[in-house]
Amino acid sequence: MQGILLQIIAAVFAIFALSRAYLRFKERKLSSFAFIFWFAVWIVGMVLVLIPQLATEVARIVGIGRGVDVVVYASIAVLFYMVFRIYIKIEDTQKQITEMARQIALKPRPKNNP
Amino acid sequence: MDSLKNMNGLIVVPAFNEEKVIASVVKKIPKKILNLELDILVVNDGSVDGTARVLRQIGANFITHPINRGLGAALGTGFEYARIHDYDFLVTLDGDGQHDPTDLPNLIKPIALGKADFVVGTRIRKKGMPQTRKVLTYLASLATYLFTGVWTTDSQSGFRVFSRLAISQIFVKVDRMEVSSDFFRQAKEKKLRIKEVSIKAIYTQYSLKKGQNVWNSLNILAKLTLQKLID
Numbered sequence: 458m459q460g461i462l463l464q465i466i467a468a469v470f471a472i473f474a475l476s477r478a479y480l481r482f483k484e485r486k487l488s489s490f491a492f493i494f495w496f497a498v499w500i501v502g503m504v505l506v507l508i509p510q511l512a513t514e515v516a517r518i519v520g521i522g523r524g525v526d527v528v529v530y531a532s533i534a535v536l537f538y539m540v541f542r543i544y545i546k547i548e549d550t551q552k553q554i555t556e557m558a559r560q561i562a563l564k565p566r567p568k569n570n571p
Numbered sequence: 572m573d574s575l576k577n578m579n580g581l582i583v584v585p586a587f588n589e590e591k592v593i594a595s596v597v598k599k600i601p602k603k604i605l606n607l608e609l610d611i612l613v614v615n616d617g618s619v620d621g622t623a624r625v626l627r628q629i630g631a632n633f634i635t636h637p638i639n640r641g642l643g644a645a646l647g648t649g650f651e652y653a654r655i656h657d658y659d660f661l662v663t664l665d666g667d668g669q670h671d672p673t674d675l676p677n678l679i680k681p682i683a684l685g686k687a688d689f690v691v692g693t694r695i696r697k698k699g700m701p702q703t704r705k706v707l708t709y710l711a712s713l714a715t716y717l718f719t720g721v722w723t724t725d726s727q728s729g730f731r732v733f734s735r736l737a738i739s740q741i742f743v744k745v746d747r748m749e750v751s752s753d754f755f756r757q758a759k760e761k762k763l764r765i766k767e768v769s770i771k772a773i774y775t776q777y778s779l780k781k782g783q784n785v786w787n788s789l790n791i792l793a794k795l796t797l798q799k800l801i802d
Contacts, residue, residue, distance in 0.1 A: 544797075551746060552744065552746075554638075554640070555640045555641075555644045555647070555746050558617070558636040558637055558638055558640050558644065558648075559636070559640075559644070559647065559648045559651060561636070561637050562614070562634040562635055562636050562637070562648055563634060563648065563651060563652060563655065
């Protein structure tokens with residue numbers, strides 16, 4: 458019974474997250490690629506929560522002990538990838554900020570009013 | 572040295588919160604060396620103390636980053652300024668007063684004579700460097716060698732001169748302290764001629780506090796590693 462409760466909570470959360478992603482997409486704050494990515498993440502998550510045997514099946518195919526382990530491994534891989542992406546994004550943003558500071562500094566100005 | 576007469580040099584002094592020393596640093600820099608005209612540009616890197624006020628008081632030529640962007644960013648802005656105003660060579664000199672302008676002629680000479688594109692003033696050969704600093708300097712050079720393939724005795728030195736060719740080819744893309752190693756990487760990549768010249772280092776309590784420490788070095792190492800992974 459406890460297992461089912463957890464499944465329901467997890468599924469509801471996944472739906473909530475999906476709706477958030479959709480709203481962001483509607484507001485054009487999320488690119489279509491990002492939306493598809495998040496959509497897939499939460500759908501896959503929901504399916505795995507509702508049908509845990511599926512994870513077990515995947516685990517058997519790839520030769521990992523339990524279904525839960527497959528989910529944990531995959532999650533870590535996805536998290537790593539996302540952290541990497543965020544790192545690159547921040548680097549880009551930093552460079553843009555520097556470029557902006559530089560342009561402001563180099564803008565010609567009246568001699569007596571630095 | 573008649574051929575040197577028409578060269579114009581720019582001395583870039585990056586300064587972040589240096590109100591106590593910046594005036595004396597700027598005043599010590601000569602306007603002319605070996606018959607070469609020298610202009611000074613202080614890049615005030617978003618200082619939150621009275622650096623800008625002091626610079627205005629002494630009538631120094633300076634530009635200001637609206638926010639602090641780091642040593643690399645400040646030097647990058649100096650390079651951009653040198654490109655815009657068409658300078659023949661560019662000198663970088665720390666704003667904390669640890670470099671002695673009397674070393675300038677020795678540093679500039681190889682560039683003025685067309686014998687080098689990137690001259691680095693190295694501190695290690697002269698006395699006066701604290702022991703821990705020496706070890707750090709060596710380790711930093713080792714790391715620089717591993718990442719750039721250039722061996723130098725003082726990779727983190729802030730006293731450098733760049734030729735016109737170097738100015739046109741080096742684009743600083745790193746914002747912080749890792750810029751020192753990055754200059755070597757770019758110099759090697761662009762096949763610029765690198766030369767070391769030994770300099771005096773003035774270590775005061777002040778400049779030691781402002782300079783790099785162990786923690787900083789680890790940070791630089793991490794940045795260089797990541798940079799390598801991304802490239």
